[in-house]
Amino acid sequence: MASITLDKVGKIYAGGTRAVGDVNIDIADGEFIVLVGPSGCGKSTLLRMVAGLESISEGTVRIGDRVVNDIEPADRDIAMVFQNYALYPHMSVRQNLAYGLKNRGTPKPEIERRVAEAAEILQIGPFLDRKPRALSGGQRQRVAMGRAIVREPAAFLFDEPLSNLDAKLRVTMRLEIKELQRRLRTTSIYVTHDQLEAMTLADRLVVLNAGRIEQIGTPLEVYRKPASTFVASFIGSPAMNLISSTALPHLPGVAHAGTIGIRPEDLTVSATGPILMDVLAVEELGAQRLVHGQTGGERLTVTLSSNAELSDSLRLDYRPGSLHLFTAGEGRRID
Amino acid sequence: MKRTLFRNQLLPWLLLAPQLAITFIFFLWPAAQAVRQSFLRQDAFGINTTFVGLSNFQALWNSPEYLNSLQVTAVFAVLVTVLSMGFALLLAVAVDRMIRSTSVYTTLLVWPYAVAPAVAGILWWFIFNPTIGVMPYFLDAIGYDWNHISSKTDAMTLVVIASAWKQISYNFLFFVAGLQSVPASLREAAAIDGAGPVRRFFDITVPLLSPTTFFLLVVNIVYAMFDTFGVIDATTEGGPAQATNILVYKVYFDGFVGQNMGSSAAQSVILMLIVIALTVVQFRYVEKKVAY
Numbered sequence: 104m105a106s107i108t109l110d111k112v113g114k115i116y117a118g119g120t121r122a123v124g125d126v127n128i129d130i131a132d133g134e135f136i137v138l139v140g141p142s143g144c145g146k147s148t149l150l151r152m153v154a155g156l157e158s159i160s161e162g163t164v165r166i167g168d169r170v171v172n173d174i175e176p177a178d179r180d181i182a183m184v185f186q187n188y189a190l191y192p193h194m195s196v197r198q199n200l201a202y203g204l205k206n207r208g209t210p211k212p213e214i215e216r217r218v219a220e221a222a223e224i225l226q227i228g229p230f231l232d233r234k235p236r237a238l239s240g241g242q243r244q245r246v247a248m249g250r251a252i253v254r255e256p257a258a259f260l261f262d263e264p265l266s267n268l269d270a271k272l273r274v275t276m277r278l279e280i281k282e283l284q285r286r287l288r289t290t291s292i293y294v295t296h297d298q299l300e301a302m303t304l305a306d307r308l309v310v311l312n313a314g315r316i317e318q319i320g321t322p323l324e325v326y327r328k329p330a331s332t333f334v335a336s337f338i339g340s341p342a343m344n345l346i347s348s349t350a351l352p353h354l355p356g357v358a359h360a361g362t363i364g365i366r367p368e369d370l371t372v373s374a375t376g377p378i379l380m381d382v383l384a385v386e387e388l389g390a391q392r393l394v395h396g397q398t399g400g401e402r403l404t405v406t407l408s409s410n411a412e413l414s415d416s417l418r419l420d421y422r423p424g425s426l427h428l429f430t431a432g433e434g435r436r437i438d
Numbered sequence: 439m440k441r442t443l444f445r446n447q448l449l450p451w452l453l454l455a456p457q458l459a460i461t462f463i464f465f466l467w468p469a470a471q472a473v474r475q476s477f478l479r480q481d482a483f484g485i486n487t488t489f490v491g492l493s494n495f496q497a498l499w500n501s502p503e504y505l506n507s508l509q510v511t512a513v514f515a516v517l518v519t520v521l522s523m524g525f526a527l528l529l530a531v532a533v534d535r536m537i538r539s540t541s542v543y544t545t546l547l548v549w550p551y552a553v554a555p556a557v558a559g560i561l562w563w564f565i566f567n568p569t570i571g572v573m574p575y576f577l578d579a580i581g582y583d584w585n586h587i588s589s590k591t592d593a594m595t596l597v598v599i600a601s602a603w604k605q606i607s608y609n610f611l612f613f614v615a616g617l618q619s620v621p622a623s624l625r626e627a628a629a630i631d632g633a634g635p636v637r638r639f640f641d642i643t644v645p646l647l648s649p650t651t652f653f654l655l656v657v658n659i660v661y662a663m664f665d666t667f668g669v670i671d672a673t674t675e676g677g678p679a680q681a682t683n684i685l686v687y688k689v690y691f692d693g694f695v696g697q698n699m700g701s702s703a704a705q706s707v708i709l710m711l712i713v714i715a716l717t718v719v720q721f722r723y724v725e726k727k728v729a730y
Contacts, residue, residue, distance in 0.1 A: 156626050177632040189627035193645040202641075203631035250631075 105167035105180070105257035105290055106132045107153065113161030114148050114314075122148045123314040126162070133288040135281075139301035140311035141337070146294045147262055149311070153292060154183050154260050166257055177206075182251035183260040186267060188243045190235040196246050197231040203254050221249040224283070241272050248280070252287065259284070261293040265300065277303060298338050302326070310334050328427075332434030335364045335427060341393055341404050343367075343427070350399030353377060354426065361431025367393065367406040369425035376420030380405070385413060469710065475703035494704035503680060504688070504705070511684040514598060515662035522602035523654055526609030531639075533610075534617040544614060551607040555668030562600035563673045566592075586674065590681035593674045597682050600673060601666045609654050616650035617643065656720045660713065685709055 107130040114123040123145040130136050138146040151157040153164055155176030163170050171179050182203070190199050197218060204214045222228040225245040235243055244264065251259050261280070265273045281304055284291050295301050301308055302322045310317040310325060310333075318330035329335035335343045343364045348357045354377060357363060370378075380396040380403050387409065394405045394413065405419060428437040479490045498504045533543050550558070566573045566586060574584040586592040620643055628638045644651075667686050670676060676683035676691060683691070686709060693702025 154626075154630065156629070176626075176630045177634075181630065183627070183630050185623045185627060187621065187623055189621065189623040191624060191628075191642060202628070202633075206632035206637065250627075254631075 106130055106165075107258060107290060107292070108165040109149075109153070109162070110165070111162035112149070112152065112159060112164060114145070114152060114157065115160040121314060123152075124161075126316055128309055128316070128319065130290060130292065133290055135284050135291045135293065135304060135306040136309060137293045137295060137301040137305035137307075138309045138311060139295055139298060139305075139337075140317075142296055144311040145314040146296075146311050148314075150260055150262055150292055150294045153258075154181060155179050180257040181260055182254045182256040182258075183262065184247045184251050184264045186263040188235075188247040188264075188267075190243060190246055190250075192235055195232050195234055196227060196238070196249075199235065199246060200231075200249050200253050203250065217253045217255070218249075221253045224252065224286075225249050240268050241276065244268060244276055248283065252283070252289075257290065259289050259291040261291065261295075263295055264293075266295070266297070273300070280304065299340060302338065308338075310337060312337075328436065328438075329364070330436050332362055332364065332429045335429070339366060341367050341406065344370075344403050345429075346398070346401045346403065348428075350401040351378065356426070356428060360428035360437055362429040362434060364427035364429060365421050365425060367404045369422045370403075370405045370419045371422070372407065372411060372417055373420035374418055376418045378403075378419040378421075380417050380419055382413065382415055382417060472703045472706045472710070475699055476707045478703075479700045490700070494700045495708075497701060498704055498708070503683075506680055507683050507685055507688045510594075510680070510682065511663060514594070514601075514666075514682070514684050515659050517594075517598045518601045518605065518662035518666070519655065519658040521598060522605040522658060523609050523651070525602070526606045526654075527613050529606070529610050530613030530617055533614055544611070547610050548607045550604055553604060555601075555604060555665060556672045558604045559597075559600050559669035559672030562596060562603070562669075566596050566599075586678075588678055590678060593678055593682050597666070597669055597674055600669045601662060604669075605658060605661055609658065612650050612654055613647070616647045620646045652723065653720070656716055660716055663712065664709070 107128075109126050109128040109130075112123065112126040113121070115121050126149060128136065138149060140146050148157055152159050153166075155171065155174065159172045163172055165171065166179055166181065191202065194202065200218045200221060201214050204217065209217075218231070219228075222231055225248060227242065227245050227249055230238055230242060230246070235246065238246065244267075247264065264280070265276050268276060277300055280293075293301075293304055295304075305322055307319060307321055308325050309319050312333045318325055318334045320328075325334060325338050329338060329343070332345055336345055343366050346363045346365070348354075348360045348363050351357065351363060354363065378398055380394075380398045382394055382396045384395045386393040386395070390409060391406050392409050392411070394407055394417070396403050396405070396417070405417070429435060430437060476494055477489055477491060478487050479494070480487050529547060533547070536543070553561070565571050566584065568574050568585045568587065571584075577584045584592055586596045624642055624646070625638050628642050633641055663684070664686050666684065667690065670682055670684060670687045671690075674682045676687050685705065689702050689705045689709065692698045692705065696702075
């Protein structure tokens with residue numbers, strides 16, 4: 104158990120390309136932090152710097168009270184779950200779980216006890232003597248988690264651990280990871296490009312874009328008050344409507360803003376509404392329908408209940424206080 | 439319809455014919471001849487040929503020279519295999535660690551494979567020549583009197599080095615490919631699991647390389663036993679005192695120099711059986727047992 108502190112952390116590759124810059128994150132003991140962003144935003148690089156698999160070009164990383172910049176991965180007291188699981192194919196599940204403990208000279212009875220305990224928690228007891236290749240994707244995922252928890256490390260690092268699983272299994276495993284972390288209370292950093300995964304797992308989200316932090320906050324904070332147009336469009340599904348203020352000049356407070364953001368679920372059909380939308384396409388989702396259209400030359404999406412009446416054009420209103428305003432140039436939030 | 443069918447049946451045979459002809463004329467027919475001859479004995483002038491059953495094989499079994507050659511071959515094959523595979527793995531690991539210029543090094547390191555065995559032999563024969571060679575000069579400086587013409591150990595060392603050198607590049611290529619197919623994340627996982635570089639190499643890399651290693655083991659033994667004829671012939675000619683007279687060289691020497699066709703044929707039949715055995719081992723185990 105430990106807190107993790109990233110202080111002005113940056114990564115510059117040998118060729119001079121900057122992957123990550125000026126990252127400051129304070130992670131409390133037992134907290135579940137999710138790094139989320141599109142591919143190439145530097146989230147995996149950041150995680151690998153914490154793990155010790157990438158060198159740290161700038162700033163300091165602290166695990167507990169220790170600066171770990173020059174400490175080997177093995178001595179950082181962390182465990183990592185890889186995207187492809189990285190299970191040792193020539194070892195049985197039991198040997199996979201025990202390998203890290205064996206290398207650290209843990210006594211045999213202690214290894215057996217911990218492996219049995221992890222197997223119990225993750226329900227992989229029946230597979231202990233199989234080789235990884237005889238397991239299904241979900242079972243391999245569990246073994247990879249098992250390998251992390253037997254070590255009882257100060258922190259878990261997850262590098263897109265669910266992205267190789269099919270959609271249904273991903274939802275189940277997501278919940279299992281969440282429950283497991285609640286139970287063990289181990290500080291965790293989790294990297295994903297899936298905003299839904301990020302929202303559901305995180306105590307706090309760190310939204311990254313082009314190697315820099317856009318916003319840190321609880322999932323609801325980030326959802327309700329996105330700090331920039333990037334965050335606004337990245338978090339939430341369907342994505343927030345971002346409309347140039349010139350398209351809707353009559354909305355209140357719009358005068359100083361460059362971009363207006365309205366979530367599709369914050370729009371309602373109203374005969375007196377200020378927005379007139381031409382309907383272009385409708386997507387049926389069962390409980391809801393997504394209506395795509397156009398207003399003042401800008402695309403707009405509305406989430407309506409599936410029994411709402413449709414016509415070629417809809418007059419829309421928005422819930423009070425649901426307008427997000429952003430500056431023209433950098434797209435920063437205006438409060 | 440019938441006619442088209444007939445032509446379609448003929449065409450595959452026609453297309454196969456050149457390869458089949460080569461296989462038959464240069465491989466199957468001589469092999470059959472060797473088997474036939476191994477049961478015969480010819481007089482010195484080739485006038486009388488008599489069937490002698492297994493007595494050619496019996497004679498080999500009772501010949502200390504043949505048993506010596508068997509032993510020399512075993513020692514030679516093991517040394518060449520270990521040396522060439524060891525060096526190749528070392529080089530492959532070194533190249534695998536480099537991020538850039540890998541392809542340049544790989545290309546340079548593969549060159550020796552393009553050298554013909556006899557040329558490789560001559561090359562090393564010059565380097566180690568007791569009179570004009572550069573190596574004996576250096577060895578002399580540290581007080582070693584190199585002479586592969588009189589010393590059995592020196593002769594064996596020379597042919598082993600010359601043969602292994604040529605094979606290193608071949609092994610190197612396979613090892614590089616093998617190493618590059620070991621996922622980086624496995625080594626990283628092992629690093630986090632507290633294994634140092636040496637430990638990672640032996641616990642993770644070596645087991646994952648085992649299919650490659652086993653394949654190369656068989657290929658190298660076959661190479662050392664059969665393809666090194668040129669090296670031996672160009673350097674030691676089996677000498678001194680039979681010290682480098684490996685089986686395949688003895689087949690040639692007894693048959694074409696000594697004109698003892700029956701014995702030579704019997705020896706090649708034995709060699710044939712060894713190759714068949716190695717091939718069977720290769721096919722049966724390379725896929726099943728060693729793959730994890």
